[in-house]
Amino acid sequence: TKNYDYLIVGAGPFGMTFAYEAAKRGKRSLVVEKRSFIGGNTHTHVENGITVHDFGAHIFHTDNKEVWDYVQNFAEFNNFQNQVVANYNGKLFNLPFNMNTFYQMWGTKTPAEAKAKIEEQKSAALKELGDRQPRNLEEQAISLIGTDIYQALIKGYTEKQWGRKATELPAFIIKRLPVRFIYDNNYFNHRYQGIPVGGYTQIFENMVERSNGLIDVLTDTDFFDHKDEFMAEFPRVLYTGMIDQFFDYKFGELEYRSLRFESETIDSDNYQGNAVINYTDAETPYTRQMEWRHFDGLADEGKTIITREYPQDWDRTKEAYYPVNDDKNTELYKQYVKAAREEAPEVLFGGRLGKYRYFDMDQVFNDAFNTVRQEFGVADDFNFAHD
Numbered sequence: 001t002k003n004y005d006y007l008i009v010g011a012g013p014f015g016m017t018f019a020y021e022a023a024k025r026g027k028r029s030l031v032v033e034k035r036s037f038i039g040g041n042t043h044t045h046v047e048n049g050i051t052v053h054d055f056g057a058h059i060f061h062t063d064n065k066e067v068w069d070y071v072q073n074f075a076e077f078n079n080f081q082n083q084v085v086a087n088y089n090g091k092l093f094n095l096p097f098n099m100n101t102f103y104q105m106w107g108t109k110t111p112a113e114a115k116a117k118i119e120e121q122k123s124a125a126l127k128e129l130g131d132r133q134p135r136n137l138e139e140q141a142i143s144l145i146g147t148d149i150y151q152a153l154i155k156g157y158t159e160k161q162w163g164r165k166a167t168e169l170p171a172f173i174i175k176r177l178p179v180r181f182i183y184d185n186n187y188f189n190h191r192y193q194g195i196p197v198g199g200y201t202q203i204f205e206n207m208v209e210r211s212n213g214l215i216d217v218l219t220d221t222d223f224f225d226h227k228d229e230f231m232a233e234f235p236r237v238l239y240t241g242m243i244d245q246f247f248d249y250k251f252g253e254l255e256y257r258s259l260r261f262e263s264e265t266i267d268s269d270n271y272q273g274n275a276v277i278n279y280t281d282a283e284t285p286y287t288r289q290m291e292w293r294h295f296d297g298l299a300d301e302g303k304t305i306i307t308r309e310y311p312q313d314w315d316r317t318k319e320a321y322y323p324v325n326d327d328k329n330t331e332l333y334k335q336y337v338k339a340a341r342e343e344a345p346e347v348l349f350g351g352r353l354g355k356y357r358y359f360d361m362d363q364v365f366n367d368a369f370n371t372v373r374q375e376f377g378v379a380d381d382f383n384f385a386h387d
């Protein structure tokens, strides 16, 4: 067997970025991945010329120039902006909440008219509340934006996402509801946005290819089928799986929300006219429907692929997508962090599952850079994009 410096568990963006940076520093890694492909949840595949994101729509958006420049090394990005349309019982609204949405909702045409309308809606809600604090998500949302927008664009969608009534969800889930008094449907505020032309998987394939043979990847390999051998054999481990599973759930299970995806190939050049349509009513069982050809416009003629995203409860047989960062789980996570420090000092825990946090891709790259800085003693002002 080769003399590996690292065992890396998980071939997602965190694990692969660390492996690539380690290779640049002459270190050899074995990456084990339980799925049959690399890229983690950003994995994409191409079908009929259409790049399909296998785990939901992934749009790269960031203000972090270092991260943005870094990913440009591995793929060419287009200038895609997510401009989501909401379908509420057949009526269409632009998202995020902006002058278009307010026009569609109330016919208001100027920022002053829209502001007045929102104030009127909010003050009615605040009057109802009196002097007590919002007790649940519904009261919180109405006090921030009023009834009309809440009913049409927040209530049903949120209830489907969490699998619970808005009146039974904690208020803290919604801290702010940003509104824009300009006609601007760009979902994200970030300066740098786009999709890698041809998909995300190439980013991680290129990392392997450019590692001078210092990265080996074993797919279809679950760390837990060989944990004892791996731990005995490797001096250092980077683990990006679920932290509670690493410790055999000894303090209990961290909770997640899961998703189910259902895709369909349709004979059409343009089925829904937009990349993402959110279904914000409570009755439609899915939350969004993606049409992949609209992300990069490279699809072959005549075929289109759509994917519907259904939220579902999580259990160990399902994919863990969104951590439930409430007080109970936060406390539990802290116990695992303590165990990691005391019982597994040779293991680095990283990525969204290792840290039990929702990370966007840019945050994952940035966090991987920080782990590299810690591990290799690279100065804080080291720029990963230009070395």
Ligand code: FDA
Binding pocket: 009, 010, 011, 012, 013, 014, 015, 032, 033, 034, 035, 039, 040, 041, 042, 055, 056, 057, 058, 059, 060, 061, 221, 222, 223, 224, 240, 241, 242, 259, 321, 322, 350, 351, 352, 353, 359, 360, 361, 362, 364
């Ligand atoms: P990731 O989950 O990608 O990789 C971890 C890997 O470890 C997986 O491949 C897993 O199979 C493997 N693994 C786990 N346990 C293992 C074991 N025991 N043995 C072997 N392998 C194991 N971000 C963004 O910036 N823009 C966006 O638009 C979106 N959209 C989006 C939509 C949806 C529906 C979700 C759920 C998430 C997003 N994201 C996103 C977030 C994005 O998916 C996320 O930032 C990255 O995938 C996180 O990368 P990691 O490497 O941390 O984990």
